[in-house]
Amino acid sequence: HSLDPRTKILSTLVLLFALFGVRDPRFFLGWGVLLAFIVFLSRVSLRTVLRSVRPVLWLLVFTVLLHALFTPGEAILRFHFIKVSREGLHMAALMGVRLVLLVAFAGLLTLTTSPMELADGMESLMSPLARVRFPAHEMAMMMTIALRFIPTLLEETDRILKAQISRGADLEGGGVVKRLRAFVPVLVPLFLIVFQRAEDLALAMESRCYVGGVGRTRMRPLRWCLEDWVALGLMSVSVAGLLFLERAVG
């Protein structure tokens, strides 16, 4: 939990890529253990992590069914015109479990790391790219500000929607095109608000001496310490180990 966000981002990336290297669904067991272990270390309850899988549940069911039913191969189950093949089951299990693990690992990252930390971590990781004129600092700054304004703009959107409904705008009825036209009275004011706020905000930032990332310091600079090396090392070793084990056994 207290690790440097850069460690967490890198580890998650390693894990996500490694998951695509897995071919045998049985070996996901090992990955499951790894997940459980990290969850245990991070002191997030397992239930919370599994809850992050919920939004993709229907997608999961869909993927599994799709693979189970439409992968050609030796049929082991027949029901009228539906047939399920051994290869299909294999693929379905592989895809299904992989998806659950992908989402769980990604979910774990977002559960243990605030979006602000994510932004900081990404800025730092991408800062070498600044040499090829990639605006790493600007991206992170924009992400920070965007996060701060999302609730404000949601509220504005709600207010504009309600104001136009009060003036008789009908957003519920009619066909798709009619409805889209009905949204012009919402989109236009929202953009004007965005534009106005951006102008004011830029002035406020300038008056607080904002001139970009150069020469800027941080109140809580990211600190890369021994634990981060250890954690990243352990993670890479176990991932490599699991992949190797699968190849060795298979």
Add this chain to the structure above:
Amino acid sequence: MSLDLGAACSFRQVGYAYPGSSVPALRDLTFQVRAGEWLALLGANGSGKSTVARMCNALLIPTQGDCSVFGLDTRDPANLFAIRSKVGLVFQNPDNQIVASVVEEDVAFGPENLGLPPEEIESRVREALLTVGLWERRRSATYALSGGQKQRLALAGALAMNPSLLVLDEATAMIDPLGRREFVDTLVRLRSAGKTILQITHRLEEIVGADRVVVLKGGTKVFEGTPLELFSSRRDLGAMGIGVPPLVELREELLERGLISPEVPPTLEALMGALCP
């Protein structure tokens, strides 16, 4: 080059017209904010007040005359950083000047831009939040604050820059009466701690604590003097486009009936004291 020693901010025959606008926003405006004073700049909407605020921070450059801050000409780009780190600006809408989702991170934004070491930033954030009374809420989401609290956060953001001059551009216009009262109380505290304040407002009731008042109309100065002198010329206030608050009106009514003497200012305490000695 003007070098007004003892002046925090000095406007000399300043004129300004926004690009594409034929009506000038400021015309031949001359006044000074003296170091250590609380100067109130009063005027109706469209009198040019906000233009003045932006000039103090070199966000706008005069098209005529000159404007200098602590002896630094705002026209010289080399002075930009020095000026902005000496002048703290608080705008009208608190929502448009808060950049971070967490209270303390927002206050840290300015000092971080100055490139200060982390410990220094931390202590400035602490001090600024304590001054405006938001230290307990340092880890709160900025979004969850009330309008008045947001505006005090914006003030803390300016204070953390350690400015010598604070410019408040209609900073109370969008908050409720209670938030407004708390904000003005904070100003009074800052004043007694020795900060120079340029307060821009259209509310007469908020300037009672100021040392001097300048009234703008149509981009030019129509009055300069103490608050009491301004209250005493009540008949002119309407013409200046400024509303007369009930207490000022009451003071006038009491004066007319000979119930108080002219040196009593229009505050609750002063009027009570005069009526029930």
Add this chain to the structure above:
Amino acid sequence: MKEPVKLSNQVALGALCAAAVTALTMVSVPVPGYRLYFNLGEGTIYLAALLFGPRIGMAAGGLGAALGDLILGYPMWAPLSLVIKGLEGAVVGHLGRRLKPPVAIAAGAAVMIAGYTASAWVLYGPAAAPVEAVTDLVQSSVGALGALVALGVLGRVLKDRAD
């Protein structure tokens, strides 16, 4: 409208546009008769890109969509959206300077659909790809229509302000 010159303006406008994309992605609108929901996030990306240019378009698309994924509970998609929608915004903004808005949008949408379809192929397997492609196509046509209708009004309105 042209792209803001000063850095602070760029950062502020990019951030606000991204926040608008996220906010409008979260406000979804049910389509009558179909079991389908669409949101105005896509249209907002097109609008931001066409009004303010490729850089703002990239920020609005990439950051806005990625934050939307994070908040709505699809963290895994966030890095993909960052790249794909960022590219989409940049393409629309870039081409919007030279070509007619519908053409620019079509090019951007093509980038987006290709990106997501390829990702779905890898993540969920080949069978999921067509489904993803069709969903994206609907999403972007709806967004394109919305953006084009609003663009006319906004263009005129903002021009008056800028003068």
Add this chain to the structure above:
Amino acid sequence: MSIEVSELHHVYHRGTPLEYHSLRGVSFELSPGDWVSVVGHTGSGKSTLAQHLNGLIRPQRGRVVVDGISTDGSPKELREVRRRVGLVFQFPEQQLFADTVYDEVAFGPRNWGFPEEEVRRLVFEALEAVGLPESMVASNPMGLSGGQRRRVAIASVISSNPAYLVLDEPTAGLDARGIEELISRLNSLRSRGIGVCHITHDLEMALEHSSRILVLSDGEVALWGTPSEVADRLVRDPIRGLVVPSVLQLALDLRRRDLPVPLTWEPGRLAGAIKEMRG
């Protein structure tokens, strides 16, 4: 004929950690030609109440009945309620979207399906009611000053010919002259029989202009009565988050020092009373 609100309750995000009781049993009444001010601290439920009055929020418990039509009825009835009750949000100028003042003000009546010549008449009437010249119909609202934009926005609600007008902090951001102007326009609408519901946190303004005042505190009705009734009760037990007008506060302080002045918020009246007492 009136808006009747009875025993209204509202809970936001029910059943989530964000659960928040916004209204707890609010009742009041607004008749044509009345001016009711709803006063309360930030978060007292004022805006939630306003959105109930034209059915934007349907009652969870309790009832809102507008001229005999309940806001929990069919969509058709709901539309009728929304046409009768015009709602002006805070900073309404931010909701403008059209190219011309005419189209903006005509948006409402067109949505309600008025024939175009009727729309035309309503647009010009509404512009006159807010004091904008007819010549302005072709201008772009974005090119106008802040005060003028606010008037266009208010005209765009009045143009639907509502029987009641609900305004949420309509004076925010205006200067003294703007406020005075707006209040006198609202007074003339009121004299034409429109019921005005003014949501504000400025008790002073409420005391001065309303026929009745509803004071909300934490979603409950703290006070409901005529201005002098409210002033009278308010000074006896103050309400959290509500700033007592300065002159009224002074009158109260004087009474505490055994000067039997009337509890008034009017400077002239208070000064006169003191003079009389002193002889």
